[in-house]
Amino acid sequence: MxxxxxxxxxxxxxxxxxxxxxxxxxxxxxxxxxxxxxxxxxxxxxxxxxxxxxxxxxxxxxxxxxxxxxxxxxxxxxxxxxxxxxxxxxxxxxxxxxxxxxxxxxxxxxxxxxxxxxxxxxxxxxxxxxxxxxxxxxxxxxxxxxxxxxxxxxxxxxxxxxxxxxxxxxxxxxxxxxxxxxxxxxxxxxxxxxxxxxxxxxxxxxxxxxxxxxxxxxxxxxxxxxxxxxxxxxxxxxxxxxxxxxxxxxxNNDYYYGFGAGAHSYFPGRRVVNIRPVNHYIKSIETGRKPVLHEEKITLKERIEEEMFLGLRKTEGVSRKKFFKQYHQTIDELYGERLNDLKEKNWLMDDGDVIRLTTRGMLFGNDVFQAFLLDGDPFGE
CATH class of the missing domain: 3.80.30.20 (tm_1862 like domain)
Structure with missing residues (x-):
């Protein structure tokens, strides 16, 4: 971590x-x-x-x-x-x-x-x-x-x-x-x-x-x-x-601990969300229980989606080479048509390796990020 x-x-x-x-x-x-x-x-x-x-x-x-x-x-x-x-x-x-x-x-x-x-x-x-x-x-x-x-x-x-x-x-x-x-x-x-x-x-x-x-x-x-x-x-x-x-x-979609009322932790393959009300948080710990509100599995599909829209928040963008090394999938295989559509709208720029938001794309960030939500369950998890 x-x-x-x-x-x-x-x-x-x-x-x-x-x-x-x-x-x-x-x-x-x-x-x-x-x-x-x-x-x-x-x-x-x-x-x-x-x-x-x-x-x-x-x-x-x-x-x-x-x-x-x-x-x-x-x-x-x-x-x-x-x-x-x-x-x-x-x-x-x-x-x-x-x-x-x-x-x-x-x-x-x-x-x-x-x-x-x-x-x-x-x-x-x-x-x-x-x-x-x-x-x-x-x-x-x-x-x-x-x-x-x-x-x-x-x-x-x-x-x-x-x-x-x-x-x-x-x-x-x-x-x-x-x-x-x-x-x-x-x-x-x-x-x-x-x-x-x-x-x-x-x-x-x-x-x-x-x-x-x-x-x-x-x-x-x-x-x-x-x-x-x-x-x-x-x-x-x-x-x-x-x-x-x-x-x-x-x-960078890396892992982290989150401690305290309402805090989130991100562990390999799972995300943990803590209880929000302060009194309930304290009571849970006083009884010897972790103060977890809920825990959810992070699928490969979700991790890839988050990799894209978190990575695109950065001006350095998302590297095709790093993405392939991490996920053994190419960005173009997963998002080819969507990338072309976003580039036509002048929301993305693409130098052949790195994909970045344009300044205009930053203004429409939420619309861009929604385009990277994958349909169905392409990995059969």
């Missing part, structure tokens, strides 16, 4: 757009959760296992108290070999770092921070129900730099309700001015069981139209590349050498 993901579901505020497994922070519940999390890890890993990447996400990991934050990091250190070449990322909210948490990063080998900035405009931050302000972003980046943390990533969202193209340009320009080595940017998706979804159904919320959203995305790509922050995945940009190795685990 190359990678480890740990989910911390606690937040001091619940963002209006978020559909991840999350719950308001409660000190005693968080104590029980951290204890359960280490017990779950012990069910799969009994010694200091070597991995390439560790990623602690949420929720908001930095919403934990200093004592709980350290307990979480100690649990990781007891079960995984934290070497210099391990990429160890923690998601954080601007304004959440105490002096104690900052010291812990260095002590426990954390070498990458992903900041959930979302937008650099206080009015929009309030509308999203974010707990920070723009000034907190500047203060947190300065604090991290002062403490030797250079491998920083900034997440932000575009196509927000009420956001014009001009306002998006201002946020993007300001984000780039931080000079960080990595940025992730996603268009707002209105997901069920969120405040935004309720407002959308009530007719109280509208997004920018598709044309404006597309122009925002095209401007994002152009400006990032112009500043030497190269696109390496549909929504991710980095200076060379600072690509997220952990997220590349997913896009």
């Amino acid at each position: 190359k990678s480890v993901y740990l989910h911390i579901p606690f937040c001091h505020e619940i963002c209006h757009y978020c559909d991840f497994t999350k719950i308001y922070y409660q000190e005693s519940l968080a104590d029980s959760y951290i204890e359960a999390l280490e017990k779950e890890i012990s069910m799969y890993v009994d010694s200091r296992k070597k991995v390439r990447t560790i990623y602690i996400g949420g929720g908001t990991p930095t919403s934990l108290s200093d004592r709980q934050f350290e307990a979480m990091l100690k649990a990781v250190a007891r079960h995984f070999d934290i070497r210099d070449d391990v990429e160890f990322t923690i998601e954080a909210n601007p304004g959440d770092f105490s002096k104690e948490k900052m010291n812990m990063l260095r002590l426990y080998g954390v070498n990458r921070i992903s900041l959930g900035v979302q937008v650099l405009d206080d009015q929009f931050l309030k509308a999203l129900n974010r707990s920070h302000q723009v000034k907190d972003v500047y203060e947190t980046v300065d604090l991290l730099h002062q403490n030797g943390m250079e491998n920083l990533s900034m997440d932000f969202i575009y196509a927000l309700p009420g956001q014009t193209f001009s306002l998006f340009k201002e946020t993007l320009k300001e984000a780039i001015s931080f000079g960080l080595p990595h940025y992730s940017s996603y268009s707002l998706q209105i997901e069920p069981q969120t405040v935004f979804y309720i407002r959308y159904r009530q007719g109280k919320l509208t997004k920018p139209d598709e044309g404006i959203e597309a122009n925002m995305y095209l401007h994002l790509i152009e400006e990032m590349n112009r500043h030497g922050i190269l696109q390496y995945e549909i929504s991710n940009f980095a200076r060379p050498g600072f690509e997220s190795r952990h997220n590349l685990t997913y896009w």
Whole structure:
């Protein structure tokens, strides 16, 4: 297994757009959760296992108290070999770092921070129900730099309700001015069981139209590349050498552990999904059972489909040679007519070995990916 993901579901505020497994922070519940999390890890890993990447996400990991934050990091250190070449990322909210948490990063080998900035405009931050302000972003980046943390990533969202193209340009320009080595940017998706979804159904919320959203995305790509922050995945940009190795685990269709409420694990031939409700997750572990909601077999058909649409998310695309070496099938045998159709639409480019999305194809990514769903069961599994 190359990678480890740990989910911390606690937040001091619940963002209006978020559909991840999350719950308001409660000190005693968080104590029980951290204890359960280490017990779950012990069910799969009994010694200091070597991995390439560790990623602690949420929720908001930095919403934990200093004592709980350290307990979480100690649990990781007891079960995984934290070497210099391990990429160890923690998601954080601007304004959440105490002096104690900052010291812990260095002590426990954390070498990458992903900041959930979302937008650099206080009015929009309030509308999203974010707990920070723009000034907190500047203060947190300065604090991290002062403490030797250079491998920083900034997440932000575009196509927000009420956001014009001009306002998006201002946020993007300001984000780039931080000079960080990595940025992730996603268009707002209105997901069920969120405040935004309720407002959308009530007719109280509208997004920018598709044309404006597309122009925002095209401007994002152009400006990032112009500043030497190269696109390496549909929504991710980095200076060379600072690509997220952990997220590349997913896009390369590699295996990974997932620990915590609602976390997913991907093992050879199977995917495991954990129980989502935090109380149920803790109770399952307290009774000595793995907190598995369901486990599904991954067939060859499904693995090939995922290889294609995950691989095509990357700007490096999918190599015919690597695909054949992995699956003993050619891409053209499986998808020949579909490839031609996608190329005619200018959604794919093909140099004879590597197949990549065009910029236009990135705008229609979901339509492209659906084309790689195979009919029936061609392998007789």
